[in-house]
Amino acid sequence: METTKGRGRFIFFCLTPAVILFIIFLIIPTIDVFRMSMYKWGGYTDDKTFVGFQNFTKLFHSDKFYQTFQNSVLLIVIVTIVTFAFSLLFASVLTREKLKGQNLFRIIFYIPNILSIVVISAIFSAIYDPNSGLLNSFTNLFRSATETPTLWLGDQKIVIFSLAGAMIWQAIGYYMVMYMASMANIPDSLYESADLEGASRTTQFFSITIPLIWVNIRTTLTFFIISTINMSFLFVMAMTSGGPDGATEVFLSYMYKEAYTNSSYGYGMAIGVVVFLFSFALAAILNAVTKRDNLEY
Amino acid sequence: MNKDKLNESSRSQKFFIGLIYIALIVLSIVIIVPVAWAFLAPLNKMLSFTVVLGLYQRDSTYKTLLTHGKRLKWATTCLTPRL
Numbered sequence: 397m398e399t400t401k402g403r404g405r406f407i408f409f410c411l412t413p414a415v416i417l418f419i420i421f422l423i424i425p426t427i428d429v430f431r432m433s434m435y436k437w438g439g440y441t442d443d444k445t446f447v448g449f450q451n452f453t454k455l456f457h458s459d460k461f462y463q464t465f466q467n468s469v470l471l472i473v474i475v476t477i478v479t480f481a482f483s484l485l486f487a488s489v490l491t492r493e494k495l496k497g498q499n500l501f502r503i504i505f506y507i508p509n510i511l512s513i514v515v516i517s518a519i520f521s522a523i524y525d526p527n528s529g530l531l532n533s534f535t536n537l538f539r540s541a542t543e544t545p546t547l548w549l550g551d552q553k554i555v556i557f558s559l560a561g562a563m564i565w566q567a568i569g570y571y572m573v574m575y576m577a578s579m580a581n582i583p584d585s586l587y588e589s590a591d592l593e594g595a596s597r598t599t600q601f602f603s604i605t606i607p608l609i610w611v612n613i614r615t616t617l618t619f620f621i622i623s624t625i626n627m628s629f630l631f632v633m634a635m636t637s638g639g640p641d642g643a644t645e646v647f648l649s650y651m652y653k654e655a656y657t658n659s660s661y662g663y664g665m666a667i668g669v670v671v672f673l674f675s676f677a678l679a680a681i682l683n684a685v686t687k688r689d690n691l692e693y
Numbered sequence: 694m695n696k697d698k699l700n701e702s703s704r705s706q707k708f709f710i711g712l713i714y715i716a717l718i719v720l721s722i723v724i725i726v727p728v729a730w731a732f733l734a735p736l737n738k739m740l741s742f743t744v745v746l747g748l749y750q751r752d753s754t755y756k757t758l759l760t761h762g763k764r765l766k767w768a769t770t771c772l773t774p775r776l
Contacts (some may be wrong), residue, residue, distance in 0.1 A: 486720065489713050504721045507728060519731040530730055565724070597709070 429672070432665040439661030451666035461667070463642055464650040467556055471628050471646065472678075474560040476620040479567045484613075486568070487575035488605055492587070492597075502576075506569040513566070513627065517634030520562040524548035549636055552643040559631055559644055563624065571616055578612040579605060607691055614686045618679045625675055647671045 433452070436445040455461050486505065490498055508516065523530045526545040535546065548558045582605065590600045606613070629648035632638055638645040638653070651671065655664025 482720075486717070489717070493710070493713060495710070495713065495717070501717050501721060504724055507724055511728070515731075519727050522731060523727055530727065565727075568720075569724075 426672075429665050429668050432662055433669045435662040437662045438659040439655065439664075440659065444662075447662070451663045452670075454663065455666050455670065460642060460645070460650065464645045464647055467644060468625065468628065468646045470556060471560055471563070472621060472624045474557070475563045475567065475624045476617070478560075478564050479571055479620065480616070482564070483568050483571035484575055487572045487579055488601055490572075491576050491579040492605075502573075505572055508566045509569045511566075513630040514634050516562060516566050517631055520558075520565075521549065521635050524558055526550065550640055552640055555636060555640065555643050559628070559635065562631055562635070563627055566627070567623070571619075574612060574616055575609060578609040582608050607688075610686075610688055611690065614683065617682050617686060621675055621678050621682065625671065647674075 434446060434448055436447045436451070437443070489495075490502060495501075511519075526532055526547050529548070531548060532545045546554070549555055586604050586608075587600055590604060595603070625647060628646040629652070632644050632646050632649045633652075636644045638649050647667065648671065651664050651667040654660045654667060658664075
């Protein structure tokens with residue numbers, strides 16, 4: 397009886413600091429964001445006016461918000477699909493095939509992940525430079541000198557794809573390592589018996605690999621949504637600042653500008669609430685759609 | 694008959710491995726080239742600064758105004774050699 401009491405006390409004392417920090421730094425600020433979204437406030441003075449849902453009404457009537465919404469969703473879709481496909485494919489190749497220089501490839505693919513987002517943005521800004529950039533130097537080999545160079549970060553139709561390119565380049569290595577870790581746990585005997593049955597590599601990939609790493613895939617899909625929303629802000633701020641003419645404005649950059657540059661803190665928090673609910677709902681939908689029975693092996 | 698089948702299978706296996714190597718090498722190039730290019734850019738700038746002849750006047754002297762103590766004093770900070 398006393399041992400159980402002592403154990404309970406021990407667990408309580410171990411958990412208390414973490415729970416207090418969690419409440420102070422996560423729960424209270426989140427509730428505060430919801431509260432602040434109902435105020436009209438500049439962010440610097442004590443002059444706050446309660447406006448109810450007025451900030452949300454204004455937000456849902458704003459064309460700029462719909463543009464940012466469109467850009468963010470486009471980025472989430474492109475980055476998720478392309479990164480997922482490439483990282484899964486390369487993870488499978490590097491885990492299943494016996495290749496020379498396998499470790500070297502693993503290291504190379506992980507390099508973008510150790511670079512900071514600002515460095516990557518600087519690299520890609522230089523690559524996309526219309527006059528001396530690597531990309532235009534390469535494309536100039538296939539076209540006449542009189543043609544105008546492509547403005548990778550200056551053309552409204554292309555710029556979002558240029559950003560997506562940088563984000564995919566940065567993310568592939570990270571997700572590849574995650575998939576490789578779960579693929580390494582699949583027993584070889586399953587592939588050996590599939591070989592004996594005459595199953596092709598493609599069949600093995602779709603019938604053995606994918607179902608057995610499904611839990612990991614589900615987790616990464618949630619990561620894709622959250623990280624794309626977060627990372628897109630950093631890439632946009634470092635590469636385009638939302639331009640040209642709002643063509644790369646995403647959720648968080650719009651929120652940041654409204655809250656800190658435009659001094660509409662309450663309105664900025666309303667955007668934050670919508671982003672929070674959107675990412676939460678999207679992650680929940682993805683989780684529900686991808687739910688399967690766990691396979692044991 | 695069986696030998697032919699085996700040969701064909703080994704040939705397709707080699708082709709498959711070749712494709713994998715091509716894909717891996719292409720992705721490696723796509724990753725390495727931007728990083729190398731970005732990291733070599735400052736080095737190239739430095740080389741152009743030090744190597745290009747005639748970029749600066751011969752025998753030119755660079756001075757700076759020192760403000761130690763009460764008196765102002767010009768001090769030579771850089772002297773380009775006669776090339």
